[in-house]
Amino acid sequence: MKNYTSLEDIENLEELIFEARELKKQNSAAEVGKGKTLGMLFFNPSLRTRLSTEKAAKLLGMEVMVMNADKDGWALEFEDGAVMNSNKAEHIKEAAAVLSQYCDIIAVRAFPGLVDREKDEADVVLAGFEKYATVPVVNLESATGHPLQALTDAMTVSELKGEKKPKVVLTWAPHPRALPQAVPNSFVEVMQKMDVDLVVTNPEGYDLNPAITKDTPVVHEQAEALKDADFVYVKNWSSYEQYGKILSEDPVWTFDNKKLGLTNAAKIMHCLPVRRNVVIADEVLDGKNSVVIQQAGNRTFAAQAVLKRILENSKK
Amino acid sequence: MKNYTSLEDIENLEELIFEARELKKQNSAAEVGKGKTLGMLFFNPSLRTRLSTEKAAKLLGMEVMVMNADKDGWALEFEDGAVMNSNKAEHIKEAAAVLSQYCDIIAVRAFPGLVDREKDEADVVLAGFEKYATVPVVNLESATGHPLQALTDAMTVSELKGEKKPKVVLTWAPHPRALPQAVPNSFVEVMQKMDVDLVVTNPEGYDLNPAITKDTPVVHEQAEALKDADFVYVKNWSSYEQYGKILSEDPVWTFDNKKLGLTNAAKIMHCLPVRRNVVIADEVLDGKNSVVIQQAGNRTFAAQAVLKRILENSKK
Amino acid sequence: MKNYTSLEDIENLEELIFEARELKKQNSAAEVGKGKTLGMLFFNPSLRTRLSTEKAAKLLGMEVMVMNADKDGWALEFEDGAVMNSNKAEHIKEAAAVLSQYCDIIAVRAFPGLVDREKDEADVVLAGFEKYATVPVVNLESATGHPLQALTDAMTVSELKGEKKPKVVLTWAPHPRALPQAVPNSFVEVMQKMDVDLVVTNPEGYDLNPAITKDTPVVHEQAEALKDADFVYVKNWSSYEQYGKILSEDPVWTFDNKKLGLTNAAKIMHCLPVRRNVVIADEVLDGKNSVVIQQAGNRTFAAQAVLKRILENSKK
Structure with a gap:
């Protein structure tokens, strides 16, 4: 593995999940990262990703340097050929090349603006x-994808599924703010690589990018989708079609025990942070079917597996 | 010691002070924290607490992850059953449970609002x-108490007192902003556990919570209180009775050499930061009776003793 | 070396550069810093200085604690005898003395206000x-100097110069914001200590402090200055004479290939961040004569050499 900027960077998902689960059992330093430095740059807030990735790196023996990009440092220009006479003090060409000399791996979080779809899809910060970096780059959630979360999600399904091929449902839920599609995008992509029956359900107008859902069924009747589900991933996202818009906050999509009753006693997943009683009801989050805390705990080991692969690859 | 959220968590104060003083002599890594991680969450500014606790953890061999809670991460909801459709993105239930998977000890600073006394006394963030955390929790100053500071204060008195039982005076001083009662509360509580004669002096209207002062004498004549004092702890706090209000900025309460002259050549203490020439005059802070720097230096060893106890207890 | 607050602290520049270059070859931990802590305080943004100094300290085995001074901690008062009844919560006397107990070296960044020349020249934060600190202090760029950058610059010239004594030109370039004179000041000072022919060129009104340029030629014709240059350091600064003012944004001073053509195929230097196509044209930065990335990479080793000297000196 050279970079980890999208799920495309995973050569063998099954092996990588196996590695993450082994690392979880050990919970100890592998020393493969000794003398190496991870630089983490945040253009947006982060709790789980920040701390689990820092923890993962330290479990591997790495040093970690964290920066809140725009607050601690300089506003960055990403456009080629820009005449930099306004508010951007540094160009990505210099920033990436310089950081590559201080860090052995650069990890970056940069959310979409949710205004200009084309611009967001270009994923300018990560790209x-x-x-311009000369060291491996890790995606800590970009405008369009969150592959560390997706690997965690795959690992969690792998841990919890039984013998039979599970039915996995990704269901939209309401939310008061316009959220990115990065998490559902990457969840769909990673589930498509696993031996599961995947169904996406959301209100009309909320279909994800068809280039991502491909031939995964997308149904607009939540009840129909939830039938016999073994895993339900609940998540809000803003509209892809009417880009970045909130078309509905209909509480009928909130995931509660009534919805849970439609499933095959499904395990309930969410990437967190979760708006209680808006996205998922207290009764579900506090009930025995919720696996959101275990899922969040797996973030460390997914990150550790990815960093370990990248470090091993760099040594070759 | 399981948690360290209030002075109630100290089983034996004398032993803990002894431990802190031993750690100060060694000033070396005890390795009891090797492979363990301290997560520090700040909802408010901090210099001494931040750096001394980080230093203490590292002296014990721990890794440290620091977050400015609301700025780096997500605004937290603390109310049970809340419908989270406004500006709070994450509930304490998830935040605490998730952090417990990334950290072996969670340390939290959260000041009071000083508007609603009942709410502040509930100490919602720390509580x-x-x-909801499944790992030990350390109080880095909450709405109502600052037990790491109090242990430091007890250690400092212990280092500096002679053979005789000392007279210790906590005196209010003016300040341009409304400050919490956390530091004076915890100082009173910790001194009540020590073999000292404790007196509190403050203007009328500034009496601390009587549930804390209990039978400690509270006198409104500063000069009377200071007589024969061996230690004077100078500190501002806002009114408890007229909750959070500034009732006086009377400079007659500023601690200067004239006040010092009333004492038994007392050692002068303050938790810092201190407003010079408002709370304490230059002539006192720069004089030989001030022990505020030594006191701040002890923060490291008090924190180290507490973290060490918690780590040792976790191993059982 | 006791402190590193200005170039005056360097006893033997040649030896220090040699040390930095040796450290660059090793790129490994010297362990001289084991058990020691570097505290870094930022009153202003930083990317290279922050990360390269943190990296340098860790390569020496040190622990590093980083604070954004005014944001994470308390606003500081620097005036002696101040009655602290406004917005400053802590005096430098306490802050420096306390930090000296938590850190073995304190490193500080504090830019000038560029309004009051006398005040800036007093360099109150660093001073x-x-x-008041009782441990060594390192300048991470103060109001008037940036000696870590200057040592990097000297190291870079030392690496790249051939046998002959090089001609080194410092040229002003336009910029949309008023910038400090710290970098050009320190560059002039460090070059004056090396065996080079140094020339400064800038528009009229932009002459640097004559107490710094001394007998270094200052010419107002850029073309004349660039003739036969082996190194060109391009940098903007605001006026020293009309203190802090922008007198010109004339793009004729932008460094492009036409200007490069006037030189002896000079190596082009800049401290970064650089405003592309305002300070230096893309064609130069992306061309083979630019050494700005190598120069930024050297920051780590210059900082490492300085910290190592200070640590070694502290042991005596």
Whole structure:
């Protein structure tokens, strides 16, 4: 593994999940990262990703340097050929090249603006680091994908599924703010690589990018989708079609015990943070079917597996 | 010691002070924290507490992850059953449970609002972490108490007192902003556990919570209180009775050399930061009776003793 | 080396550069810093300085504690005898003395206000730490100097120069914001200590402090200055004479390939961040004569050499 900017960077998902689960059992330093430095750059807030990735790196013996990109440092310019006479003090060309000399791996979080779809899909911040960094780059959630979360999700399904091929449902839920599609995008992509029956359900107008859902069934009747589900991933996202818009906050999509009753006693997943009683009802989150805390705990080991692969690859 | 959220968590104060003083002599890594992680969450500014606790953890061999809670991460909801459709993105239930998987000890600073006394006394942030975290919780100053500071204060008195039982005076001083009662509360509580004669002096209207002062004498004549004092702890706090209000900025309460002259050449203490020439005059802070720097230096060893106890207890 | 607050602290520049270059070859931990802590305080943004100094300290085995001074902690008062009844919560006397107990070296960044020349030249923040800290102090760029950058610059010239004594030109370039003179000041000072022919060129009104340039030629014709240059350091600064003012944004001073053509195929230097196509044209930064990335990479080793000297000196 050279970079980890999208799920495409995973050569063998099954092996990588196995590695993450082994690391979880050990919970000890592998020393493969000794003398190496992870630089983490945040253009947006982060709790789980920040701390689990820092923890993962330290479990591998790495040093970690964390920066709140725009607050601690300089506003970055990403456009080629820009005449930099306004508020951007540094170009990504220099920033990425310089950081590559201080860090052995650069990890970046940069959310979408949710205004200009084309611009968001260009994923300029992550793509800029990928283009100009001379060390491996890890995606800590970009405008369009969150592959560390997706690997965690795959690991969690892998841990909890039984013998039979599970039915996995990704269901939209309401939310007061316009959220990115990065998490559902990457969840769909990673489930498509696993031996599961995947169904996406959301209100009309909320279909995800068809280039991502591909031939995964997308149904607009939540009840129909939830039938016999073994795993339900609840998540809000803003509209892809009417890009970045909130078309509905209909509480009928909130996931509660009535919805849970439609499933095959499904395990309930969410990437967190979760708006209680808006996205998922207290009764579900506090009930025995919720696995959101175990899922969040797996973030460390997914990150550890990815960093370990990248470090091993760098040594070759 | 399981948690350290209030002075009630200290089983034997004398032993703990002894431990802190031993750690100060060694000033070296005890390795009891090797492979363990301290997560520090700040909802408010901090210099001494932040750096001394980080230093203490590292002296014990721990890894440290620091977050400015609301700025780096997500705004937290603390109310049970809340419908989270406004500006709070994450509930304490998830935040505490998730952090407990990334950290072996969680340390939290959260000041009071000083508007609603009942709400501040519920100490919702610290209590939330204590309730929902599955790892030990350390109080880095909460709405009502600052037990790491109090242990430091007790250690400092212990270092500096002679053979005789000392007279210790806590005196109010003016300040341009409304400050919490956390530091004076915890100082009173810790001194009540020590073999000292404790007196509190403050203007009328500034009496601390009587549930804390209990039978400790509270006198409104500063000069009377200071007579024969061996230690004077100078500190501002806002009114408890007219909750959170500034009732006086009377400079007659500023601690200067004239006040010092009333004492038994007392050692002058303050938790810092201190407003010079408002709370304490330059002539006192720069004089030989001030022990505020030594006191701040002890923060490291008090924190180290507490973290060490918690780590040792976790191993059982 | 006791402190590193200005170039005056360097006893033997040649030896220090040699040390930095040796450290660059090793790129490994010297362990001289084991058990020691570097505290870094930022009153202003930083990317290279922050990360390269943190990296340098860790390569030496040190622990590092980083604070955004005014945001994470308390606003500081620097005036002696101040009655602290406004917005400053802590005096430099306490802050420096306390930090000296938590840290073995204190490193500080504090930019000038560029309004009051006399005040900026007093360099109150750095001078305050130097005066009141009881441990060594490192300048991470102060109001008037940036000696870590200057050592990097000297190291870079030392690496790249051939046998002959090089001609080194410092040229002003336009910029949309008023910038400090710290970098050009320190560059001039460090070059004056090396065996080079140094020339400064800038528009009229932009002459640097004559107490710094001394007998270094200052010419107002850029073309004349660039003739036969082996190194060109491009940098903007605001006016020293009309203190802090922007007198010109004339793009004729932008460094492009036409200007490069006037030189002896000079190596082009800049401290970064650089405003592309305002300070230096893309064609130069992306061309083979630019050494700005190598120069930024050297920051780590210059910082490492300085910290190592200070640590070694502290042991005596």
